[in-house]
Amino acid sequence: MLATMAAGLLATPAAAATGSAQAGKTASSAKPAVFAGTPKVSFSGEKGECPVRVTFSSKIKVKAVKGKTVVAYRWLHGDGSKSKVKTFTVGKGVKSVTVKESTTFKGDVKGWQALQVLSPRKATSKKAYFKVSCEGEKPEVVEPEKRHWHVDADAWVDEGRCEATLIGRISVSSPRWVHYRWVVNGHVVERDSVKVYDSRKVYHKIRPHKSLRGWAVLEIVGPRHAESNRVGFKIWCKDWSPKVSASVSAPADYTGACPVERNFSGTLSVSHGRGKVTYRWIRNGVAGDWETTYVHGSRVVFDPWKATESGTATRAIELYRGPTTGTVTGKVTCAAPVTVSYSNLTAKVEANCATKTVTVSGSVLVTATGPTTVKFTPRAGGKSLGERTVELTAGNLSKTVDFSGSVEGIDLTKAGSISVTVEGQSYSVQYGVLCPAPAPQEEKKDGDV
The missing domain is CATH 2.60.40.10 (Immunoglobulins)
Incomplete structure (x- = not known):
């Protein structure tokens, strides 16, 4: 930015001349300055007699930068109507022209009139107020009514929804745009503008999301300043949601x-x-x-x-x-996996000749490298003798486990052997004749009784 400013200050004479030419061109193309004076009011007629002729006169000043500038204007009436547009022409320089309009009133009237310039630049004068009476009073120029401003505020609190609604009322004597703001606990929380014709309510919601107390004021900031009374509020917020x-x-x-x-x-x-x-x-x-x-x-x-x-x-x-x-x-x-080993496997065979059954019984030493529960199944001649379970603890990692079971299909009258196995360990039981063979029956001879 400093470099740019320096470059501007060090402009060459040629550049300066060019700038002057541009400035002259801009000035020549600018619109003329225009001023519309407040109308003066004069009356003709006797006191208390109607009709009354009222004449309004006003000066239009024009500063023209070129020759033959056309000025267009019209009159504005208090009842909302407007006169026809009229024009006149002025030359270069500052010119002042007085324009007039006369109106005849046949009855009581109270109003105002203003002058509005439409071209070469728009300008509107202040209003001239007047009063005409046909009942013995002299027509007169009156001062405009002073505008009445009044503002008040109140607050309504809805605790169930954890919010407060501030309600303000703005009152004026005539229609007007009003600029206002809400001040809560010393801070401006909202600004807005509304058109007020007589009286109007304005609102502001406070949603604090937590309990809050304080005060609020409604302030009018334009076109005049006024403020309401200070209203207090208290918002109690209860959180009903589960904790x-x-x-x-x-x-x-x-x-x-x-x-x-x-x-x-x-x-x-x-x-x-x-x-x-x-x-x-x-x-x-x-x-x-x-x-x-x-x-x-x-x-x-x-x-x-x-x-x-x-x-x-x-x-x-x-x-x-x-x-x-x-x-x-x-x-x-x-820890390292627990391993289990089996040793000291022994077994024996016992026969019951009356029932012709064989019982194999024995024992095996089970040892583990750590606490564990061991399940194993002893077998005799390939046939299961039933599953066994042993619990090994840190204080006793070895236990001798007994087992027994019946085995069928063994010839008790002949010597032989049977293999007993436990998880890869085997033991062969040798046995002799377990039961004598039954005596043969003698054949009967003819004639034997």
């Missing part, structure tokens, strides 16, 4: 095989009724997507954590346009 709260809990610390899935839990609560709750999980400090659910009383939500190695994870819950819960931490310690 929403949240809490979050971490799973218990875990030590064991990995990967493992752990669940964080959160509780969403509303103070009353059924409310829509929008929330999101904060996972290890990173906000997730917003989620929405409907809650009546309280509701538990979950967020899974799949741990593939030892470590910790944090969670918190943030409520939409609300607070964030405290952060909780979950911990996982990944």
Whole structure:
């Protein structure tokens, strides 16, 4: 900006001459200045006698910048009518021309008249007020009525909707555009303009979204200044919407095989009724997507954590346009997988010759590298002897487990063997004749009784 200003100040004479020529051209093309004087009023006729002839005269001054300027004008009447447009011509320079209009009134009248110049530039004079009476009074020029301004304000508060409506009334003696503003607690909160013919109400709503008290004034700022009385108000806002709260809990610390899935839990609560709750999980400090659910009383939500190695994870819950819960931490310690081994397998065979059944019984030592629950199924001759379960704890990682079961299909009258297996361990039971063979029956001879 400084460079531009300097360039203007250092203009060459030629440039200055060009500027002067341009200025002269602008001046020659400018419209003439025009002034319309306030009309003077004169009367002809006897006192109290009608008709009365009233003459209005006014001076039109024109400053013409070129020769032969045509001036057009007309008279404006208090009843809203206008005279015909008349013209006259003036030469270059300042010229003053008096124009007149006469009107005959046959009865009482009270009004005004003004002069309006239409060209070469529009201008309107002030109004000349007059009064004519046909009942013994002398016609006279009267002063314009002083305009009456009055303004008042009141306030109406609707607590249920948490708002206040300010109601103001503007009163004037004649139609007029009125510029006004509302002032609340010393601050201008609204400006506007209205056309007031006699009296008109204006309004302003206060929506504070929270309880508020104070005062308000309605001010007229134009064309004249006035202001209402100061009105006080008090707005009490009660929030009927349910209050929403949240809490979050971490799973218990875990030590064991990995990967493992752990669940964080959160509780969403509303103070009353059924409310829509929008929330999101904060996972290890990173906000997730917003989620929405409907809650009546309280509701538990979950967020899974799949741990593939030892470590910790944090969670918190943030409520939409609300607070964030405290952060909780979950911990996982990944241990080596627990292995199980079987040893010291023994077994024996017992027969019941009366029922011709065989019972295989035995035991096996089960050992684990860590606390665990072991399930296994002993078999004899490939047939199940029933599933067994053993609980191994940190203080007792080895236990001897007994088992037994019946086996069918064994010839009790012959020696043999049977294989007993437990999870890859095998034990062969050798046995002799378990039951004697039945004695053969003698054949009957002819003649035997």
